Amino acid sequence: TTATKDEADRSAAPRHVRTLIIGSGFAGLGAAIKLDEAGQGDFLVLERGADVGGTWRDNTYPGAACDVPSQLYSYSFALNPDWSRSFSRQGEIQDYIRTIAERSGVLGRHRFGVEVLGADWDGDAAHWRVQTTDGDYTADAVIAAVGALCEPALPDIKGISGFQGELFHSSQWNHDADLTGKRVAIIGTGASAIQIVPSIAADVAHLDVYQRTAPWVMPRADRRYSPAERFAFRHVPGFQRLARAGVYAMRETQVVGLARVPALLKPLQLAARLHLRRGIKSRALRTKVTPDFTIGCKRMLISNDYYPALDRDDVDVVTDRIREVTAHSIITEDGSERAVDALIVATGFHVTDSPTFEVIRGRSGDSLAETWRRIGMQAYKGTTVAGFPNMFFMVGPNTGLGHSSMVYMIESQINYVVDAVSTMHRRGLATVEVRGDVQDGYNRDLQHQLGPSVWMTGGCASWYLDSHGNNTTLWPGFTFDFRRRTRRFDLDAYHLTTRRTGHD
């Protein structure tokens, strides 16, 4: 019966909503809550997972925790006085998101387990046609809140598909796989790997860490909050907002070193070297894991237990390039072979080449991926793209941060998008499409600002850069500047048509 009903649903006429939100992580959920508050409650959230939370629902690997202080890692409209630590762990963040979702009253307008297969702009009807595993929808506006770090990038290594042991990506941890007493290999030394390594090192028989590029690692100022602090967060008016403001201000000062004057990063690099020296006794190992680029060029990592874990006798750092994976081993370029029972690939995500970009087709019929291959991955205010009317991208190009909380950027984008949807409704606008010249100017200015930044000059290759060599992921300035620019939907940057006359 269920199958018949599903088939009937899929063949039925498309269901129409004013706003369709794709994804229910911090961005999609926040947009839903704020649309509702703005009286724009005619929306539906499609989420391919079984719950809200996005990256925090998916990344359940051992040791998963946030490297942004807890005080900054919540919506400003829903502070969490109950954080137990200064840097929260995955479970606590996921619980927070779920609690907010339940409290908000928007869960009834969520459809879980529904994957979006494609979205096409229908110019005649002035709406999006969205194909999903639950049949077709049409929507006046689409908010694509699909996340930037959600499509696992699997390494293209000879023989890996024939590996006979456990094999999984860090963001798809197999909790049924018991690693106790096994020979384990992990490929990658990014933010995910450096949390996994110390969490499993003591349990496995042997751990090989395959490092292609050594990361810079700083101390992690993580601690449990005292009962007095927790009392104050909950009961002393303004105390938590003050704590949040303090952490925010400290983080913002890093922008000056990262983006404006990379030379100012020298003391930070010195501190990281001291941290390395304290964490690893063996000089040879220290040399092996000393980075060869300026700190900050790639994401700066924080950990107190990564270096001591690498220093264990039963952990090896392998820097020779991997030549081949066989059924039960890894062979490196120098010809040595290491037995492996379980292989963890902590190799990151498709950020600038997400498969989602292939299935969104705009006014000309070109996909977002084709458009971005041609002009580079760019948007206006990280949110709208010329040729894609009434489509709003959350965590779009150049909204990422190297220093502070993405939740702040997400909330800024939410202001902008909710104002856009409200404005369209109030003014009877059928379409809003950012002007190409405005988008060009905005991005020229961004790349100009990014030019001297450590992300461009620091001597590293990173997922911050696209295939054109441009930094298309990071916001180069202060986050309050982004907040200021996204406070209002700026109609004059857009081509508009109205429902009544066809033109405005």
Ligand code: N01
């Ligand atoms: O992924 P990454 P991640 N052969 O892309 C290596 C966020 N995050 O999942 O540096 C061999 O950073 C690659 O090597 P190289 C955070 O924004 C946040 O760790 O490219 N190695 C690198 O070492 C972060 O930046 C938290 O030379 C290969 C690693 O794999 C983002 O997620 C926690 C390879 C990939 O590192 C991604 O982090 C965790 C290959 N073929 C993650 N391909 C917080 O705490 C890749 N590598 C908030």
